[in-house]
Amino acid sequence: MTSQLKKEDLLRAYRTMREIREFEDRLHIEFATGKIPGFVHLYSGEEAVATGVCMHLTDEDRISSTHRGHGHCIAKGVDIHGMMAEIYGKKTGTCGGKGGSMHIADLEKGMMGANGIVGAGPPLICGAALAAKFKGNGGVGVAFFGDGASNQGTILESMNLASVWKLPVIFLNENNGYAESTGVSYNVPTPNIADRAAGFGMPGVTVDGNDFFAVYEAAGEAIRRARAGEGPTLLECKTQRYFGHFEGDAMTYRPNGESQNLRKTKDCLKIFAEKAIAAGLVTAAELEAIDKEVLALIEDSVVKALAAPKPTAADLLTGVYVSY
Numbered sequence: 001m002t003s004q005l006k007k008e009d010l011l012r013a014y015r016t017m018r019e020i021r022e023f024e025d026r027l028h029i030e031f032a033t034g035k036i037p038g039f040v041h042l043y044s045g046e047e048a049v050a051t052g053v054c055m056h057l058t059d060e061d062r063i064s065s066t067h068r069g070h071g072h073c074i075a076k077g078v079d080i081h082g083m084m085a086e087i088y089g090k091k092t093g094t095c096g097g098k099g100g101s102m103h104i105a106d107l108e109k110g111m112m113g114a115n116g117i118v119g120a121g122p123p124l125i126c127g128a129a130l131a132a133k134f135k136g137n138g139g140v141g142v143a144f145f146g147d148g149a150s151n152q153g154t155i156l157e158s159m160n161l162a163s164v165w166k167l168p169v170i171f172l173n174e175n176n177g178y179a180e181s182t183g184v185s186y187n188v189p190t191p192n193i194a195d196r197a198a199g200f201g202m203p204g205v206t207v208d209g210n211d212f213f214a215v216y217e218a219a220g221e222a223i224r225r226a227r228a229g230e231g232p233t234l235l236e237c238k239t240q241r242y243f244g245h246f247e248g249d250a251m252t253y254r255p256n257g258e259s260q261n262l263r264k265t266k267d268c269l270k271i272f273a274e275k276a277i278a279a280g281l282v283t284a285a286e287l288e289a290i291d292k293e294v295l296a297l298i299e300d301s302v303v304k305a306l307a308a309p310k311p312t313a314a315d316l317l318t319g320v321y322v323s324y
């Protein structure tokens with residue numbers, strides 16, 4: 001348990017994790033109504049990872065995300081109303097309703113985008129980190145990627161370049177045990193994905209991704225190194241997703257009851273609450289008050305998203321080019 005965190009930080013961490021959980025659990029229900037266009041990949045279960053990492057970042061720092069990006073967006077401070085509207089394909093969405101679940105980006109928040117191309121984030125983050133290094137502004141880049149993505153050449157090349165150039169990058173592997181329906185032991189030959197770091201001359205660290213405090217500590221050290229010009233780190237957080245690969249996945253590749261058992265035994269929100277309450281740092285009543293506020297926020301975001309207009313045909317011609 002970390003002593004660095006003040007009470008207000010602990011409550012902020014809990015609120016962020018709760019926002020991600022309620023956002024995802026509600027999307028699971030909303031998707032079943034058939035009103036959400038496109039694919040939706042839920043992050044529920046992995047909240048401690050995005051939260052423990054992004055608590056260390058400012059709007060100047062950059063993150064790249066994956067197809068499972070809602071948690072990363074929320075942890076990086078992207079507006080929840082804008083996200084819900086975006087997922088519903090509405091004009092009031094973060095990207096004007098033209099991106100949808102898999103392409104939410106908010107450059108003002110340093111969120112370079114969720115990405116439907118597995119392995120596409122790390123090269124983008126190397127570019128952002130190189131820019132930060134040239135500018136000397138102390139900015140860092142964090143590239144989130146999954147266990148399946150860890151086998152992509154784009155990521156291995158990025159690790160090599162980041163290490164050779166000592167870029168301020170954190171390669172943040174979210175090992176949730178499955179790449180679509182393929183279990184991690186079928187495609188990763190080492191016990192830990194972080195073991196690969198040695199081949200690139202960078203530190204490799206594996207932590208329990210269900211323990212917010214473990215993630216927070218390890219991410220803090222990796223980000224400190226990056227800001228100090230000491231180069232990249234590969235940080236692996238072992239976690240799990242509660243839902244299928246995408247909404248509609250029957251999960252026949254998972255043992256019966258696996259997801260339900262994980263909710264009982266490895267829920268990062270429960271683990272956080274137990275530890276923080278036992279240490280006398282927060283009270284159960286304080287956490288319950290947050291739960292209520294977050295539920296109301298998510299409900300409001302759905303009501304507003306449903307009522308919002310769709311983009312017009314003319315909107316299709318906006319946001320096509322960016323001037324620098």
Ligand SMILES: Cc1ncc(C[n+]2csc(CCOP(=O)(O)OP(=O)(O)O)c2C)c(N)n1
Pocket residue numbers: 066067068116117118119145146147148149150176178179180245
């Ligand atoms: C370049 C590319 N190859 C394949 C796919 C199809 N695909 C989408 S998600 C996925 C699995 C990703 O697994 P992982 O990286 O472990 O992330 P997780 O879904 O577990 O979060 C695959 C193969 C893709 N979108 N892009």
